[in-house]
Amino acid sequence: MRVLVLGSGVVGVTSAYYLAKKGFDVTVIDRQPAVGLETSYANAGQISPGYSAPWAAPGVPIKALKWIFQRHSPLALKPDWSLWQLKWTIKLLQNCNAKSYDLNKERMVRLAEYSRDCLDELRGDIDITYEARMKGTLQVFRTQKQLDAEAKDIAVLNRMGVPFEHLDSAACIKVEPGLSSVKDKLLGGLRLIHDETGDCQMFTLNLAKEAQKLGVKFRQDVTINRLLTNHGKLTCVEISTRNNEQVCIEALEADQYVIALGSYSRQLAQGLGLDIPVYPVKGYSLTVPIINSDAAPISTVMDETYKVAITRFDNRIRVGGMAELAGFDLSLNPRRRETLEMVLNGLFPSAGDTSQALFWTGLRPMTPDGTPIIGQASAVHSNVWLNTGHGTLGWTMACGSGRVLADLLANHQPEIQTGDFSLGRYTGSRYNKYAQASPALNNL
Numbered sequence: 285m286r287v288l289v290l291g292s293g294v295v296g297v298t299s300a301y302y303l304a305k306k307g308f309d310v311t312v313i314d315r316q317p318a319v320g321l322e323t324s325y326a327n328a329g330q331i332s333p334g335y336s337a338p339w340a341a342p343g344v345p346i347k348a349l350k351w352i353f354q355r356h357s358p359l360a361l362k363p364d365w366s367l368w369q370l371k372w373t374i375k376l377l378q379n380c381n382a383k384s385y386d387l388n389k390e391r392m393v394r395l396a397e398y399s400r401d402c403l404d405e406l407r408g409d410i411d412i413t414y415e416a417r418m419k420g421t422l423q424v425f426r427t428q429k430q431l432d433a434e435a436k437d438i439a440v441l442n443r444m445g446v447p448f449e450h451l452d453s454a455a456c457i458k459v460e461p462g463l464s465s466v467k468d469k470l471l472g473g474l475r476l477i478h479d480e481t482g483d484c485q486m487f488t489l490n491l492a493k494e495a496q497k498l499g500v501k502f503r504q505d506v507t508i509n510r511l512l513t514n515h516g517k518l519t520c521v522e523i524s525t526r527n528n529e530q531v532c533i534e535a536l537e538a539d540q541y542v543i544a545l546g547s548y549s550r551q552l553a554q555g556l557g558l559d560i561p562v563y564p565v566k567g568y569s570l571t572v573p574i575i576n577s578d579a580a581p582i583s584t585v586m587d588e589t590y591k592v593a594i595t596r597f598d599n600r601i602r603v604g605g606m607a608e609l610a611g612f613d614l615s616l617n618p619r620r621r622e623t624l625e626m627v628l629n630g631l632f633p634s635a636g637d638t639s640q641a642l643f644w645t646g647l648r649p650m651t652p653d654g655t656p657i658i659g660q661a662s663a664v665h666s667n668v669w670l671n672t673g674h675g676t677l678g679w680t681m682a683c684g685s686g687r688v689l690a691d692l693l694a695n696h697q698p699e700i701q702t703g704d705f706s707l708g709r710y711t712g713s714r715y716n717k718y719a720q721a722s723p724a725l726n727n728l
Contacts, residue, residue: 285309287693288521288538290508290552292319294488295678296544298686299671301491303542304498306694312492313506313523313536320488323546323678326569326644327484328604329595330584331403331680332421333396334446334476337437338388338654339565339607339675340379356623358591362610369609372563375652384653386440391655391704393444396677398700399684400478406683410494414487415597419583421479422451422459424631425471430588434474449475462579462632481584481595483602484679509533511541511555516664518556540693542669543661546649547612549672556665560657561710562673564612564647568620569604571644572628572636580635592627601636603628607648616645650675658685659692659706669693670707 285308289300292314300310316322351357363369379388406412425431434450441448449455456473457464492502509522512535520535543549547564574580584595592605603624608617625638651657651673661668671689674681688705691698 285540286311286538287540287542288313288536289542289544290314290521291544291546291549292316292488292492292502292504293322293544293546293678294320294324294484294682295546295671295674295685296542297488297492297495298682299542299544299689300500300686301495301498302686302690303693304495304500306690308540308690308693309499310495311501311503311536311538313503313508313521315505315507317504318489319492319502319504320485323646323648324488325485325646326571326602326604326642327567327646327679328569328584328593328676329481329483329597329602329679330421330593331400331480331482332476332584332677333393333400333680334441334448334479335421335423335586336389336392336396336677336680338379338385338392339650340376340388340652340654341385342380342382343433344380345377355619356590356626358606360606360608360610362608362613364611366611369563369611372561372652373609375561379653382436385436388653388655389437389440390444392677393440393446394700395656395684395688395705396680397444397446398688399681400480402683402687403480412487412490412494414482414484414490416480416482417583417596418480420459420475420477421584421586422456423474423476423586423588424456424463425473426469426589428471431472437474447477449477451475460581460583460585462581462635463585465633466631479584481597483597487679508552511552513556518665518668540667540669542671542689542693544671546672546678547647549649549670553661553670556661556668558661558665558707560670560672560707561651562649562657563609565650565675566608566610566613566645567604567648567676568606568617568624568643568645569602570621570624570628570638571642572601572603572638573640574599574601574635575637576634579632581632585631587627587631590623590627592624594628594631601628601632612647614645614647616643620645648675648678649673653709656681656685656705657707658688658702661707662711
């Protein structure tokens with residue numbers, strides 16, 4: 285059976301890999317000249333199942349109003365005057381309550397924990413390098429209010445069986461010695477001991493090579509023009525390519541189609557009459573060369589105050605964070621760079637040379653409830669599948685999402701509950717046939 289995967293970011297490539305493992309004939313197409321060059325390119329580098337949580341949380345609306353007036357705010361809203369931005373924001377606010385947060389976090393942790401297990405198994409199957417570290421994530425708290433709020437996350441972690449450590453200031457320094465110069469600023473921390481780190485773009489590139497060994501074909505520099513249907517069924521994808529100065533139009537046919545285009549999934553799916561609630565939430569990162577290894581972080585440190593993650597690679601530090609609701613704007617705001625530099629130099633002074641840093645921005649495909657959309661698009665569009673909406677956790681959830689999608693497409697029972705990942709939770713339609721009662725629902 286032929287499967288056409290639209291998108292060659294980390295989610296599209298992992299989908300292709302697991303589909304090929306199932307025996308499908310897979311082709312991947314993307315507009316970029318190589319894989320992993322958009323949101324996967326310079327993200328925060330975290331593989332953080334334990335830190336998986338929706339942005340929509342109790343108290344966020346009040347916090348957001350305060351953040352608007354802060355110079356180093358983790359959130360910014362730039363109205364694009366579209367009805368879509370307004371509707372998405374309202375849906376996000378509707379999820380900012382304790383009941384929704386608990387349910388959404390359970391979904392996200394379930395998929396993220398499974399994805400980490402899939403990644404571990406994948407490393408056992410193939411020799412893949414991506415500057416990986418298995419040293420956990422340390423979330424640091426500067427205020428008593430942050431410490432008090434930690435209890436809500438711990439309750440979900442306990443219910444999901446996710447191991448963690450609650451640390452005082454001294455224990456934080458023991459885990460991350462580079463924080464020793466700022467120990468008086470820290471009240472404590474939450475350590476997710478099974479979290480990992482790694483360069484997502486490097487992983488995506490190397491996994492694509494492994495997928496090619498399984499027969500997956502990659503076509504880059506391809507523009508997707510439109511989707512052609514017949515009685516609701518997708519029959520082909522019209523693309524254009526450029527040969528010298530000549531534009532060539534081509535129709536690519538397959539039996540099944542996977543939309544894994546991140547923030548751009550919604551625009552394409554609208555051609556099928558589908559309304560996918562995925563909005564591009566803009567984030568920023570710095571990639572900083574290390575000048576003092578002893579002063580640098582060992583793994584990932586998450587600054588709860590500014591919502592900024594600081595991740596160690598071999599000879600680089602990746603500093604990533606912030607969220608801007610600004611449509612598809614990809615301009616680099618120098619104020620965001622200032623914030624990233626401030627957080628890095630504030631926690632790990634003298635660790636890296638920020639003057640030599642690569643400043644980058646990307647669009648995270650975010651759903652209002654934080655959970656990605658994975659599964660069949662609808663009963664009408666039975667040969668269209670979705671794997672999108674992972675927000676800040678595409679790297680964390682990629683392997684699990686790809687494997688779940690491959691199982692569903694192959695009509696196999698996934699290893700975890702998947703029904704509440706489908707688009708049906710927004711449209712009110714029935715979940716896929718493998719849906720089960722969510723463990724979290726029984727605790728609400």
